[in-house]
Amino acid sequence: MDTRQMAWFVALGETLHFGRAAERVHMSQPAFSRRIAELERDLGARLVERDSRNVSLTPAGARFLFDAREVLARFEAACRDARLVALGEKGELRLGFMMHAAHRLVPRLAGLYAERRPAVRLILEETTPAEIEVRMRRGELDAAVTFLGRPDPALEALPLLRDRLRLAAPEGHPLAGRERIRPADLAGEALIAAPASTAAPLREAIEGWCAGLSTPPRFAYEPRLQQTILRLVAAGLGVALVPGSICDDRIPGVASVALEAAPQLDVVLLVARAGANPAVAPLVELAADFRGG
Known part of the structure; x- marks a missing residue:
């Protein structure tokens, strides 16, 4: 059994007329009658009662009509969804x-x-x-x-887009009031940064900006997440070089300061x-x- 047989029976169930149903599915009436008879044999159930004037559905036929409509609707939806997914629209x-x-x-x-x-x-x-x-x-x-x-x-x-690094320092820190920070200003500072295993481009940019210092800052804490880094800065545990995009919002307890020749990511x-x-x-x-x- 396939969806064509269901569609043929739905046409008959909706018209209750073999001639009009055959015309709807573009089939001759004798061929259509044979298809309905084959469907009944396949199901082992009588679906329609017919005489010279009338066609009516048996209880089995009425149930099959209901279920066939539902199956066909789902099949059409499946075909439509497949096309939409293939087009990237669903x-x-x-x-x-x-x-x-x-x-x-x-x-x-x-x-x-x-x-x-x-x-x-x-x-x-x-x-x-x-x-x-x-x-x-x-x-x-x-x-x-x-x-x-x-x-x-x-x-x-x-x-x-291109993001520039900025200094995140605790409010009240000597560097927090500066207009611009140079690498030398971080000499000896406790630095908070994600490890290279988490964000290699960010770590490389930070280390590259500090590379010329005779006394490089020490990496005191290395959490994986930037939100944790900012919380540690707010707690006064060090300073951090962070992407400027996460400094858009006011962070309680943290001041954001521009860097001289700020690394770009x-x-x-x-x-x-x-x-x-x-x-x-x-x-x-x-x-x-x-x-x-």
């Missing part, structure tokens, strides 16, 4: 992002994407830059917002070059809009 998109992007970039990106693809379920997964790279290679994420790292032939990095949209999810395409288009804007 389905799911798993977007990973680092915490630095959560303040302004990801909310804006998610909002614009939802406008373009309202039927696509956008699954947002916050994690670290190092984990993003691993999960992208495994195919566990369709795309990700992260720092530009080392080239990977399987992944394409599309520029989104490229924030990118990472996608698989051989990605199979068509819902990624509109996200790639948005990345181009970000670059243009």
